[in-house]
Amino acid sequence: MGALTLGRLALLAGLAGVLLAPWHGMEDAAALAAWPRAEAAPLAALLADGERWWMWPAVGLLALAALPLVRGRMAGGLVAACGAAILAIVFLQGQAIGLRGLAWPALAPLLGTPAPQPALGWGGALVLAAAAGLIASGLAQRGRFGGDAFIAFLVVGSAGLLLLFVFVPLLTILSAAAIEDGRLAPGALAARLAAHEAWSLACVTTHQGCGVVWNTLLLACLAAAASTLIGLAFALLSARGGVRAQPAFRAMTILPLITPPFVVSLALIVLFGRTGLVTTAMWDWFGIPRSRWIYGLPGVLLAQVLAQAPIAFVLLEGAVRAIGPSLEEAAATMGARHFVVFRTVTWPLLRPALAACLLLGFVESLSDFGNPLVLGGDFDVLSTRIFFAIAGARHEPGRAAALALLLLALTFGAFALQALWLGRRRYTTVTGKGDSGVPAPLPRGLRISCGAVAWPWMGFTATVYGIILVGGFVHDIGRGDMAFTWRHILTGFEVEWRDGIAFRGSAWDSLFTTLEVAAISAPLTAGLGILLAWLLARQSFPGRGALEFMAMLSFAIPGTVVGVSYIMAFNEPPVELTGTALILVVCFVFRNLPVGVRGGIAALAQIDKSLDEASATMGGGAVQTLRRVVLPLLRPAIVAALAFSFVHAMTAVSAVIFLVSARHNLATVYIVGRVEAGEMALAIAYCTVLILVMLAVVLGIERIVGRAQLGRRPAPLRAGA
Amino acid sequence: MTDAAIRFERVTKAFGVVRAVDDLTFDLPRGALVTLLGPSGCGKTTTLRLVAGLELPTEGRIEIEGGDVTRLAAAERRIAMVFQSYALFPHMTVLENVSYGLVVGGARRQSAEGEAQAMLKTLGLEGLGARLPAELSGGQQQRVAVARALVLRPKVLLFDEPLSNLDARLRRRVREDIRDLQKRLGLSVVYVTHDQQEALAVSDLLVVMRDGRIAQKGTPTELYDDPADAFVADFMGEANVLEGEVLASDGGMGRIAVGGAVLEAPMRAHPAGRASLAVRPEAIRLVSAEQGAGLPGRVQRAAFLGQTREYEVATEAGMLFVVTPAAAPAWEEGAEVLCRMERVIPLRT
Ligand SMILES: Nc1ncnc2c1ncn2[C@@H]1O[C@H](COP(=O)(O)OP(=O)(O)OP(=O)(O)O)[C@@H](O)[C@H]1O
């Protein structure tokens, strides 16, 4: 795309933003009726009334940039500078003049006492997009980004979005932790970070609970160790144990991916709660008294391990299979016995994968929110404590922010550790040479102990998911009343035919919102993710490293932290999104983005770069190359990104629990609410429906988008020799 | 000036500290097949990519047919490139591949496919239009890549080691095909290879590169018979390099002293004095020790290769590698012989 074309498009967007779109309104359809007056007034109308006079310079700059663009003689530097200045003016005036009038007293001599103004609306968004377009077009005209305006716009636009929706929230939470009573207070920050509630060691000496940091760390370490051990047992059995139970193994790996994370907790309560099935049986048969042991560390740990062990299994199985049998055969020909081979060759080669697996389990446990919320009882961890600091009786954003910082520090610490560990030792066991030996079988003792771990666990997992399947269709599974009923399904999903269809069930609203938000955010995530991957993998431009860092950053931020930071950052003008459905979409897009980017980069690595270059030498610009060559070849990665972001948007709870509103509730949050209200059966019934919907959608996506075979025979993507 | 298809003026391309192309200046004529030749890593591919616009030079200026293209994007240069891997789009049929450039250039699909069909026919690929690249043989894929490049009527056609994916027999045929086509259509072609046989066989002009610079430029015969230095001499085929002294040389017969013997041999004019002298293995004739003048030596190794015989002969001037036609007299290992030079190349370094 030429720089001039982009510049003109940006100009059009800018004009629309000034003349047509409501300057402030975001989504209230009722207010639109007032257009072009009152709440739906575009900037032009406001300016004509003498309001928002401080926006005149921005309009002037737009006109200034328009001159060369209309005449067709580009002046790149000028256009880019105008764009940057417009961007700055729009944001600064929004910060300076907020809901309570002038927020920056220092500007009083310049601005006087302006009337309060609400947040930016679609008009503002369009003008900002136009400014980004002008910057990109100007830079491209100056020969940056290989002179390609499309790439320039992608880079500028995605960098802007990432700054706004990943970086700014982080900064906000950082500063919120250091602010008390509206003033900067480093002392308060220090006090909050070192708070007794976080670091107390009371549990060592007394019967009181320990600080949440210790709780979180203890839970994370136990969960990581247990899930890795169980995963390893499965992996060894599956890859080396000679067992024929692959379908069962596969099912076990897929189920956790499509279940909301806290569903397992519900099943555990049904089994082990005070009136649970197992608890009752124990009381009836052995006289073991009923207790609430499941609420606390044991329950949360069990739930997290149930969710994490299958992922550990997948990781470790890959690692075990990647160990070339020839290494083990070599050791065996040198006279080593089975167990010695395992101890001296197999085990050391597995260690990096084990470390990665431990760290992943650790991080997952840190960021888990649903299970501690449902099962934690008095056992608080950071993520739940953050939630209650915001949503509890006392609203303490400063404390929440400080706790969020602690959680963030733990997560980053884990990732840094992983980077260090992986940086120093990386064993390549996949050599590319055909390695067609027979894998060494497991030593007998090891096989028996693996089996002793794996088979009972498999049975346990099956029971848990069985409970979910059955629980929605019986009277009261929580008390062992197993008579069949449609009651719970009807409560949630009743449909009535009376003058057309009426969705009377109490769950319909949240289900529809969830589907809508997931359906909107999935293509956005996949699209933006793949484009970013293409930019990062195929284009070279200044600031590529920074862009990659920002795109991947949200991967390391726990959902709870994201949620808190979003309500802090987007609760006030100039960007006010809380309470809208848009904030849910935005949250999902930027949280799931890293997975799309990674998938895209991995897929692009398989596609020879000379295909892009061939297209370029034949006259294909960036847009054409992307549309005709890259995207068709990336189709599998796109499908994966779509399915992943859809499923995650439907199962996520930690971040969005802060962001939902009465009007826009989500299924997972609704279910958590049912659990807290004690309506266990309805919650379980809803989970069943959710799982079925996800299965259907994922299979559907695969059918519609995924039937993209590269021709009748699989075509080898030739790599440059 | 405008009869140069490609002109490089002091072009440098640096990747970090590596100067892949270093202050390169040359003119390549129109309508000729020019080959860039050199050892691995000498900057051939980088030079080609600079012409194509896939890399932009760090310094210097590039012209194509008289127009400055230094800052022009690849898509706007009207050059075409045939990649080593062919880079055929695996998800498109042969016909779609060949008409791709026309379609993205804004042509109507029908007329584009018409032209593509015609080009396929020119290259003997009719009937394969509906296949996918994966359903073609290596040689066919290569021709599709050429068709795809030619259909855009490029100013210059670039080949980066186009034959390296083919087996030996096919290489010979395909390189003849490329040469025929280039002559028939009067194309300006730049061709990269590190196989000197291939280069000698097809080129009008050879450019030998070394460490990002030009070592020597000339016709195949010039480079073979008259290499400027030991590097080019060695690269253009085997050469024995001897240290000796030029006694007299006026452009016809010259007299040289090597290894204690004084020989007469055809050579170009060279000032008298010490010099490095290159002798091609097939330019040495072995005669029996009784036959008078020559550099005496003893056959150390002898091998029969069918069409030729190869010897290693130990002399005062060092070990000589000698190739003789199979029809010439054969020598046993250990035989005492005299070496006569039929052409000696004084090197300039
Ligand atoms: N993208 C790059 N980044 C860094 N260095 C590069 C890059 N491309 C090439 N080089 C370096 O530039 C030098 C020349 O590379 P080039 O690919 O032009 O060699 P070549 O002559 O084509 O070699 P070959 O015959 O092996 O293909 C090499 O030292 C190479 O390592």
Ligand SMILES: [Mg+2]
């Ligand atoms: Mg090369």
